[in-house]
Amino acid sequence: MKRWLTSPRACFVLAGCLPLVNFVLPLWGIRLYAPQYPEGISMYIWINRITGQLDLVNGLNHYIGMKAIDPAGIPELRWMPAVLLVMSAWAFLVALLPRRLLALSWVGTYSVLGLVGLVDFYLWEYDYGHNLDPTAPIKIPGMSYQPPLIGVKELLNFTAVSFPHVGAVALVVAALCGIVGVVLLWRQKA
Amino acid sequence: MERGAKRKRYLLGASAVIALALASGSCRKEVSTQGFLAEDAAQRVYVPPGKYDEFYAFLSGGFSGQVAVYGLPSGRLLRVVPVFAVNPENGYGFSEETKALLMTSHGFIPWDDYHHPELSQTNGVPDGRWLFGNSNNTPRIARTDLTTFQTVEILEIPNSGGNHASPFVTPDTKYVVSATRFSVPVPQRDVPIQSYKENFKGTLNFIAVDPQTGRMKIAFQLLVPGFDYDLAHCGKGPSYGWCFFTSYNTEQAHTLLEIRASQNDKDFIAAVNWKRAEECLSQGKGQTWPAEYYHNVYDEDRHLAESEVKREVTVLEAAACPGVIYYLPTPKSPHGVDVDPSGEYIVGGGKLATVIPVHSFSKMQKAIAEKKFAGEVAGIPVLAYEATIAGEVEKPCLGPLHTEFDGQGFAYTSCFVSSEVVKWELGTWKVADRVPTYYSIGHLLIPGGDSQKPWGKYLLAMNKITKDRYLPTGPELAQSAQLYDISGKKMKLLLDFPTVGEPHYAQALPAELLKDKVAKMYPLEKNHHPEVTRTEKDARVERRGNEVHVYMTTIRSHFTPDNIEGIQVGDTVYFHVTNLEQDWDIPHGFAVFGSENAELLIMPGETRTLKWTPKKAGVYPFYCTDFCSALHQEMQGYVRVSEAGATVPITFGTGK
Numbered sequence: 001m002k003r004w005l006t007s008p009r010a011c012f013v014l015a016g017c018l019p020l021v022n023f024v025l026p027l028w029g030i031r032l033y034a035p036q037y038p039e040g041i042s043m044y045i046w047i048n049r050i051t052g053q054l055d056l057v058n059g060l061n062h063y064i065g066m067k068a069i070d071p072a073g074i075p076e077l078r079w080m081p082a083v084l085l086v087m088s089a090w091a092f093l094v095a096l097l098p099r100r101l102l103a104l105s106w107v108g109t110y111s112v113l114g115l116v117g118l119v120d121f122y123l124w125e126y127d128y129g130h131n132l133d134p135t136a137p138i139k140i141p142g143m144s145y146q147p148p149l150i151g152v153k154e155l156l157n158f159t160a161v162s163f164p165h166v167g168a169v170a171l172v173v174a175a176l177c178g179i180v181g182v183v184l185l186w187r188q189k190a
Numbered sequence: 191m192e193r194g195a196k197r198k199r200y201l202l203g204a205s206a207v208i209a210l211a212l213a214s215g216s217c218r219k220e221v222s223t224q225g226f227l228a229e230d231a232a233q234r235v236y237v238p239p240g241k242y243d244e245f246y247a248f249l250s251g252g253f254s255g256q257v258a259v260y261g262l263p264s265g266r267l268l269r270v271v272p273v274f275a276v277n278p279e280n281g282y283g284f285s286e287e288t289k290a291l292l293m294t295s296h297g298f299i300p301w302d303d304y305h306h307p308e309l310s311q312t313n314g315v316p317d318g319r320w321l322f323g324n325s326n327n328t329p330r331i332a333r334t335d336l337t338t339f340q341t342v343e344i345l346e347i348p349n350s351g352g353n354h355a356s357p358f359v360t361p362d363t364k365y366v367v368s369a370t371r372f373s374v375p376v377p378q379r380d381v382p383i384q385s386y387k388e389n390f391k392g393t394l395n396f397i398a399v400d401p402q403t404g405r406m407k408i409a410f411q412l413l414v415p416g417f418d419y420d421l422a423h424c425g426k427g428p429s430y431g432w433c434f435f436t437s438y439n440t441e442q443a444h445t446l447l448e449i450r451a452s453q454n455d456k457d458f459i460a461a462v463n464w465k466r467a468e469e470c471l472s473q474g475k476g477q478t479w480p481a482e483y484y485h486n487v488y489d490e491d492r493h494l495a496e497s498e499v500k501r502e503v504t505v506l507e508a509a510a511c512p513g514v515i516y517y518l519p520t521p522k523s524p525h526g527v528d529v530d531p532s533g534e535y536i537v538g539g540g541k542l543a544t545v546i547p548v549h550s551f552s553k554m555q556k557a558i559a560e561k562k563f564a565g566e567v568a569g570i571p572v573l574a575y576e577a578t579i580a581g582e583v584e585k586p587c588l589g590p591l592h593t594e595f596d597g598q599g600f601a602y603t604s605c606f607v608s609s610e611v612v613k614w615e616l617g618t619w620k621v622a623d624r625v626p627t628y629y630s631i632g633h634l635l636i637p638g639g640d641s642q643k644p645w646g647k648y649l650l651a652m653n654k655i656t657k658d659r660y661l662p663t664g665p666e667l668a669q670s671a672q673l674y675d676i677s678g679k680k681m682k683l684l685l686d687f688p689t690v691g692e693p694h695y696a697q698a699l700p701a702e703l704l705k706d707k708v709a710k711m712y713p714l715e716k717n718h719h720p721e722v723t724r725t726e727k728d729a730r731v732e733r734r735g736n737e738v739h740v741y742m743t744t745i746r747s748h749f750t751p752d753n754i755e756g757i758q759v760g761d762t763v764y765f766h767v768t769n770l771e772q773d774w775d776i777p778h779g780f781a782v783f784g785s786e787n788a789e790l791l792i793m794p795g796e797t798r799t800l801k802w803t804p805k806k807a808g809v810y811p812f813y814c815t816d817f818c819s820a821l822h823q824e825m826q827g828y829v830r831v832s833e834a835g836a837t838v839p840i841t842f843g844t845g846k
Contacts, residue, residue, distance in 0.1 A: 040772070056773050059746060063820065137821055 005112030008188070009095045012103065015110075016091030018174035019084045021049045022167040028121070029165045030147060032057070034157045044165065045121075047080040064145055065136025066128055066157070067085065076120060083113065106177045114175060121148050140158050192501065194276075235685045236676060237264040242705065245637045247650060247698035248307040248321055249671065254691025255302050257323060257334065260696060262637070262648055263673055265687040268721040272343045273332045274302035274325045278788035282341075285790055286764070286799035287719075288488075294328055294346050295482045303327050304695040305354060310404070314361035314426050316643030318703035320404050322366050322369065329353030331368060333399060333404055336489075337709045342490070343386040345406045346483035348503055349376045349393045355422040355435050357397075361642060365464065366682055367424060368395045369435050372417030386444040390416035393505075394435055396464055398824055404489065410467060410476055410504040412515065414460065415568045416442055418451070421526050421592075423604075426642050427533030429551040431465040434536055438523035440567075451523065452542060456575065458517035458567075459527055459538055461554065462810040470511035476504045493712070493719040493797050509569040516558060517572040526592035526633075530601065530616055535580060537593045537601060546590050548605055548619065550580035579618040587612045591632060592695075594639030596646040596676055602639075604631040604651065611651055611674070613681060625681040629655040634678065637698040645700065649674040649681065652693040660688055668687050669693060696738070710774045712795030719797035721766035726750040730843040737764045737842070744778035744792065746819040748844055752827030756840030760831055763802040765812075767792050779815030782829065789815050806833040 004010060026044035039041040041060075050071045058068040060185075071077055080135050087110055094103045129146025140156075147160045148151065154160075164172075232740045237243050243261025246268065250257055255275025259268045275294065276283030282299055283292050292299055300323035309316035321334040331348040334340065347353055347368055356368030369392065375381050376391035378695060391413055398409040415436040425432035443450030470476065481503040488495040508515050518536075524547075526539035557577035564574040589607030596602065600622060603612045609630050611624040632653050637645040642749040651672040660668055668688035675682040723729050723741040729750040732739045738761050743750045749767075756761055765779050771794040782802055783787040790798040804810065815826035832838045 037837075053773075059771075059773070137824075 006183040006184075008098045008103065008184040010096035011177045011184065012091045012098070012106075015106075015174045015177040015181065016088045016095065018177065019088050019091075019169040020083060020135075021170040023081070025166040026051070027165055027167040027171075029163055031161045031179070033159045033161070037158075046077075047167070048077050048086060050074075050077070063136065063138045063143075065139070066145060067131065067133070069128065075125070080117075087113070091174070094181070097183075098185055100182070103178070103182045103185055107175070107182055108176060110175055114171065125149065174176030222759045231682070231684045234506075234672065235263040235265065237261065237266070241812070242701045243696045244790060245645070245648065245700055246704065247637075247696050248309070249652065249689055249693035249696040250304045250307050250323060251689075251691030252305065252669075252694050253303050253305050255325075257307055257321065258686075258690040259306060259339070260671070260689075262584060263604060263648065263684060265671070265673060265685050267690070269336055270341060270690055271339050271341065273300075273323050273334060274304050274330070274344075276300040276788075280791040281788045281798060281800070284788035284800075286801060287494045287797070290497045290736070291341060291344050291486045291488060291620075293486055293497045293501070294330065294484050295348075296328060299328055299503075302330065304332075304691075306357065307695060307697050308357050308359055308366065309361045309697045309699060310399070311335045311359055311361050311641060312363065316638060316641060316697065316699045316703070317363075317705070318699055320363075320835070322359065323698075324353050324368060325740060326352055326371070329356075329368070329804070331357045331406060333365060333406065335404070336704060337707055338490070339708075340488065341493075342488040343404070343406060344407070344484075344486045345397065346485070347393075347395055347397075347408070348481035348483040349378070349391075349411055349479075349505075350374070350395065354416075356395075356434070358422045358424055358437050359399075360424045360464075361426040361430060361698065361815075363399050363401070365396045365424070365433075365796065366399055366406065367422050367540070368397065368434075369393065369419035369422060371418050371420060371444045376413065377481070383444050386416060387442050390442075390444070391660065392416050392419050392437075394419065394433075394460065394462055396433075401790055406485075408500075408503055409716070410471060410506050410697075410790035412462060412467065413415065413505055413507045414515065414570070416451060417458070417806075418447075418711040419460070420524070420537075422525050423529045423640060425533055425551065425789050426528055426531075429529060429533040429536075431463060431614060432551075433462050433464060434518075434527045434529065435460040435462065436520070436524040436527045436538065438525075442454050456520075456521050457523055459520045459524060459536065459549065459570070461518055461536075466514045467506055467511060470514060471504065472505060475510045476506045478502050479505045481735055490712075491716060493722075495716060509765045513818050515560075515569060515570050517570055518554065518578050519572060519575045520547055520549075521545065523632060528593040528595075528601075528640060529553070531595050531597050531644060534641070535616060537603075539591045539593060539603065541591055541606065543587050543590065544585065546583035546586045548580045548616075549578045549580065553580060554578045581617075583612075583614050583619045585619065586614065587624065587755075592634055594634055594643050594649070596636055596639070602636065602676070602681075603635060606630050606632065606654070611649065613756040623684065623700035624679050627651045627653055628659050628686065629653055629657065630672070633693070633695040634792055635696040635698055640697075645698075647675075648684075648698075649676045650696060650698070652689070654692070656688070659686065668705070671696075710794075711772060712793060714768075714770065714772055714795045717768070717797060719766075719768070719796055721764075721799065722797045723766065723768045726770070726844070729842075729844075731756070731838050731840050733761075736761050740765045740842075742767045742780075744768070744780070744814065744825075747814070747821035747825040749780075749814070749825065749827045750844040751842035752844045753846070754827070754842045755830040755832075756838050757804065757829060758836055758838075759803070759807055759831060763804065763829075765790075765802065766797060767800070768797045769794055771795070775817050776818060778818050778825070780812065781815045782812040791816055800844040801817040807831050807833045807836075 028045040030043045223401040243670040245262040308322045310320040329350040331444040333343040350370045351374040352371030354371035357366040373390040393411040420436045422435045439451035515755035520538040521540045521543040523537040587605030587608045593603045672686040740743040769792040
C-alpha cells in the first residue's frame with residue numbers, strides 16, 4: 001500500500017483529481033477596498049462563471065468608462081471546463097498506463113495550457129483596464145485601471161487585491177504531481 | 191492641573207452638600223455628578239469612534255409620534271423611526287405605499303401621541319424581533335420590525351379611548367395588551383356626557399401576536415366599569431397567565447378630574463386571568479359585537495401597506511366569566527404597575543400615595559381561594575388590601591410613578607413630585623439609595639428592567655422639565671434623559687442629553703441582539719411591488735386617461751427616464767421609483783419641483799411612489815435628494831408639463 005502511494009500511478013491519480021476541484025471552488029479571487037467600502041467588494045472567477053458582486057463592480061466601473069464585465073462575452077468560460085476534463089482524463093489514463101512519453105506529454109501540455117491561461121487572463125485584465133469609454137465621467141490622463149494578476153494595486157480610491165483561489169492552487173499542485181510522477185517513472189525505468 | 195484638582199475638591203464638597211440637602215427633604219441642584227468625578231463619568235460614557243454602544247434604547251417621542259433610538263452609555267442619537275406621525279424626511283405617510291399604515295376608521299391620521307415602546311419577548315427576555323408601541327389619542331398599536339427599523343403594522347383598537355395602558359407583552363409575546371384610559375360609550379354613540387356612569391365603559395384588550403409573523407389580531411375585549419385604566423404589565427414565572435392594569439377615577443367623574451378623581455383613598459389594580467378568559471371564550475361565553483376598525487399591514491415582498499377594515503370584535507363581559515378579573519385596592523390613583531423579575535411582586539405606583547404598595551401574587555392567589563373579599567364593584571370581586579399586600583415602602587418619595595428592576599433584588603422607582611429615583615430592596619421594603627433628577631422624572635428604564643432577566647448596569651431617567659439644564663431655546667424647551675450607573679451600591683449620574691419629542695417610556699437591549707440580523711438592502715429579485723421596474727429597459731411612461739404612471743429606476747448616478755414630456759395640467763402623475771442598487775447604504779431620493787408632497791427616500795431594491803399633480807405648464811426639474819455618489823449633483827432630470835388638451839405626445843428617455 002505504502003509503495004503504491006509513492007508510485008507514479010498515485011501521482012497521476014492526484015493530478016487527475018485535483019483539477020476537478022475547480023467545479024466546486026473558484027479559480028481566482030479579486031477583492032476591492034475603498035474608504036466607503038471597508039467591508040470590501042468580492043469577485044470570484046471560476047472556470048465557467050464569474051460570481052460575487054459583479055453588478056456592483058460594473059456599476060462602479062462605469063464612472064471610469066470600463067466596459068461591463070459580462071460572463072456571456074467571455075468564451076474561455078465556455079471551453080475551460082472541457083479542457084480541464086480532458087486533462088483530468090488524460091492524467092487518469094497515465095495512471096492506468098504509466099508510460100514515460102504519455103506522462104511527459106501530459107506535463108508539457110498541461111504546463112503550456114497553464115501559461116496560456118495566465119497570459120489570457122492578463123490580456124483580459126489589460127483590455128478591461130485600458131480600453132475605456134472616451135465619454136466616461138472620470139478621465140485621468142495617463143491613468144489605466146488594470147487590476148493586478150497577483151498582488152495588491154491602488155486604483156484611484158480602490159485597493160485591488162487579486163490572488164489565486166483554491167482552484168488555481170489545486171491546478172498548480174496537480175502540475176507538481178505530474179512532474180513528480182514523470183521523475184518517478186524515469187527512475188523506475190533507469 | 192491646579193484648576194482640575196480644585197474642581198475635584200469642589201465636586202466632592204458639593205456632593206456632601208447634596209446628601210445633606212436630600213436628608214433634609216429638599217432637592218436642590220448643585221452639581222451634575224453626585225460622588226462621581228467628571229472625568230470618571232466621561233470615561234464611563236465614552237464610546238470610541240467606529241464602536242457600537244453596548245445597549246440601544248428605544249425612547250418614545252410622545253407627541254412627536256415617533257420613536258428615537260439612542261446608544262447607551264454614549265447617549266448618541268442613532269435614528270428616529272416614524273410610527274404614528276408622518277415623516278417628510280423619508281416620505282413615511284406621504285408615499286403611496288405607506289399612507290395605508292396611518293388609515294383609521296376616522297380617516298387618515300397624520301399624527302398621534304406615542305407613549306410606550308415595548309420589545310417583544312421570548313422566554314421572558316427581550317428578543318430583538320419587534321417593537322410595539324401605542325398611540326394614545328386615536329387608539330392603535332403599532333409594530334416596528336427591528337430587522338428594517340420600519341413600522342410594518344398598525345392595528346386600531348375599537349371601543350377604547352386614550353389607549354394608554356398599552357402595549358405590554360406576555361413573556362412569550364402571545365399577547366400584547368391595551369386598555370382604555372378615557373372610558374367612552376361602548377359601543378360609541380351619541381349620549382349625554384352626564385350619563386357617564388351608566389353608558390361609559392372601559393375595555394381591557396388582549397391582542398394575539400402571531401409567533402412567526404408578528405401579526406396582531408384582537409383576541410378579545412374584556413368589558414369593565416368605566417374607570418381610567420392607566421398602565422399595565424403582564425405576569426411572568428408563577429404569575430404567567432395574568433395581566434395587571436392600574437386604574438384611577440374609580441369615582442367615575444367626567445369633569446374636573448384633578449379634584450373629583452382624587453377623592454378615593456384607594457383605586458384599583460385590575461388583575462386579569464387571561465387563561466380563564468380563554469376558557470370562557472372556548473365555552474362560547476364571548477359575544478361578537480359589531481365594530482369598525484382598521485388593520486394596516488405592510489407587506490415586505492410587495493413593499494406596500496394595505497388596510498383591511500374589520501367589522502366585528504369579540505367582547506367578554508366580566509360577569510359572564512367569573513374568576514376572570516379581581517380588583518386589588520391600591521392607594522391612591524396608581525399610575526404604573528410593575529411586576530418584578532421573579533413574577534411574585536406587583537408594584538403599584540400610587541402617584542398621590544405616601545407609600546409604594548407591593549402586592550404579592552401568591553397572597554393574591556390565596557386570598558382568591560379563601561374569598562377574602564372587601565366588596566364588589568359591578569360584579570367584580572374586590573380583594574381585601576391586607577390580604578394581598580406583601581409590603582409597603584415607607585416614605586419613599588413624593589409622587590411615585592414607575593418601577594424597574596436590576597435583577598439583583600432591587601427596585602428603582604421614579605418620583606415625579608420630588609424629582610428623584612429611589613432605590614429600594616425587594617422583601618425588606620427598605621430604601622437603599624436615592625438620587626435627584628433634573629427635573630420631574632416620568633418613566634425610567636433599566637435594560638431588560640421589566641423582564642425576567644434584567645441586564646441592569648444602567649438606569650435612564652426620562653425627565654419632563656429641563657429649565658436651565660441646556661441652552662434655552664425660547665419658551666419651548668427640550669425634554670431630557672439622564673443616565674445613571676447602577677452597578678454599585680450608590681446610583682451615580684453619568685450623563686444627560688436632550689431628546690426627540692417627549693419620551694414617555696423606553697426599553698433597551700444589547701447591541702448584540704440586533705447587529706447581525708439587520709437587513710442591509712431589499713433583494714431586487716424579491717421585490718414584488720405591483721409597479722416595480724426591475725431593469726432600465728423596463729422603464730417607461732404610460733398614460734391612462736388623466737393618470738400618468740412613470741415607471742422609473744435609479745442607479746448611480748442617473749434616473750431612467752430622466753426626460754419626460756407629454757404630461758398635461760390636470761393630470762395626476764405617479765412616479766413609481768425603483769432603486770436598482772444592490773449595494774449597502776446606497777439609497778436614492780426623489781423630489782420634483784412644486785410637488786405638494788414630501789420627497790421619497792428609496793432604499794436599495796425598494797419601490798416607492800410619489801403622487802404629483804402639476805398645476806402650471808412649464809418644464810420642471812426633479813433630482814436625487816440623497817447624496818449618493820460623486821456624480822450625485824448630476825442625478826437630475828426634467829418633466830415637461832403642457833396645458834390641458836395640448837398635442838405633445840408622451841415621450842421619455844435617458845441619454846437620447
